[in-house]
Amino acid sequence: MPASRRVGRLIPHNGGHRLQLVEDTAPRPGPREVLVQIEAASLNYRDLLVLRGQLGPVREGLIPLSDGAGRVVATGADVTRWRVGDWVAPIFYRRWIAGPFREAYGPAALGGGDTDGVLADLVVVPEASLVRIPDGLSFEEAATLPCAALTAWQALVVRGRLAAGDTLLVQGTGGVALFGLQIATALGARTIVLSSSDEKRARAMKLGAWATVNYKTTPEWDVEVRRLTDGLGATHILELGGPDTFDRSLRSLAAGGHIAQIGVFTGFGPHSNLIRLQMINGTIDGINVGSGEHFEAMNAFLETHGIKPVIDKTFALADAQAAFDELAGGRHFGKIVVRL
Template sequence: MKAVRIGAPAGLDRLETVEIADPGLPEAGEIRVRIHATSLNYHDYRIANGEALAVRGRIPMADGAGVVEAIGEGVEAFAVGDSVVSLFFPQWSDGPARIGDFAQTPGDGVDGYAREVVVRPASWFTHAPAGFTHAQAATLTTAGLTAWRALVVDGKLKAGDIVLTLGTGGVSIFALQFAHAMGAHVIATSSSDEKLERLRELGAAHTINYRATPDWGRAATDWTGGIGVDHVVEVGGVGTLPQSIAAVRIGGHISLIGALTGRSGDVPLTAFLVKQARLQGLIVGSRSHQIDMIRALETTGIKPVIDRTFALEDLGEAFLLQEAGRHFGKIVVEF
């Protein structure tokens, strides 16, 4: 069967399409899944291009969606023919966060889903949302669940709240969709007026071009009448955090998800203390969170925004599109 492996040294031009052995039939507690799609995330990008430590020959990609082909003894949650989607943290079933590394994350500590078939414990998957294509389901494992946890699980989002999202990547688009569907008001940022128009079409109540308005934190606060936003979905890191602090209301909530602008730097502590806000780091979520999110997707009718799809052997080209930052929403690989 076909798979993609990371070469040595790692690099987007060193991803190797290879033939590997079929994993065979599942044992007790396992399922065999024919993978049909995966989607790109920043975590996958850092592994593929060598920024993060990767084992030579590792099969990348944390997200995987497909169809159950066989079940092992004792498996009751799934049946042959079920559409399923993978988990980012297979060992985190429910409760508070207990995992702070990627030792069991597919595509990082263990082989991922850039391959046609896997045999894994049944607990490594959930059902995909009814009516979703495999490409749509493959966007949920990392980006969808991160946005869900940021706003719903940790942020306790409620109707009437004001949410600030940054950019047009997968997490930010999902955050906009979840917030809008739940009756919140969204302020969305981008450096592209064309993308801002698309954000308004998705339900953004207000948009800000952060290149034209460098003090976008103040602009967001002004739009709220000087109060500030209830939630910030912060994907930039140290380069954008000062503006996010400026935007958040007193006692508000900032979800620190990404570090696209760097991994260390100065933070305006006095401004943050005055805001008395909650800054919470998070990495994706649990199996229970994913099940709840999927139920919400089925109820609200939200569908992921997919920018473009690629073939498995073109995974490197897909990463180059991600690297360029020209996409809107998710980039998917189908096979």
């Protein structure tokens, strides 16, 4: 087994953290653990919040990022599920293997609080906390799945029961939004994409969007969504914006429709009057990634439908801080990846 590894760690800086790249001793797997050589990792908005110190205390020296993919390079003495050479991805919540979510799983979420993530070229993972990478995907593509793709999957399929003929509204063109678009298209639903960039709107149409709306030039986008749907509204909404977009999402929702509450791009805290939700018999589900079992089901779906993740830019480990800066700039279309 390798003696050392390259790793990124978070160091306190100006009320938040900065990324420091170091070399340290390579970990060794315990009896039921697997040593994974991480080939690629991807960034989520959560990672930016962790870096900024906006999600609570972070242990000094924490390894950030939850989403990665790589190959097994060593296994513990009692491991039965994996062999050296297998292509795998760690799950976001290490202990949420199957069944309903429990609050006790939260502290074990990779890359936050006190739990190290995957911005290292070697990590140790419990054997039950890994899933097989879908056939046909590169390590870079597979590294986008554990949080962004699985969040969209749980929102639309597990909880939302999206079906052919439904109408989905997605906000923006980041990872969750584009995975939502691709999953909905594969299921035969039609998707409306909100974006302030006409160039991104055109790319979304090529990816399968049914319609797009520029929310800058059309600030009352809820009115436009209802016009596009003949006054009915969207049956499903991936609510990614947070408090500043939620009221318009409510007004965009069809009777009996479903809002998947996911994002906090515009901040934290409720500002909405939910009486409309009651009046139209709508539902809201809080979505927080998914289990290992959900991950495996999603991977089978991605393989069946030939869905390929959309990657905007790829950075080397030495340029990982630039990857965070790119994410903060909001110019990306799809996912930002770090190649280790």
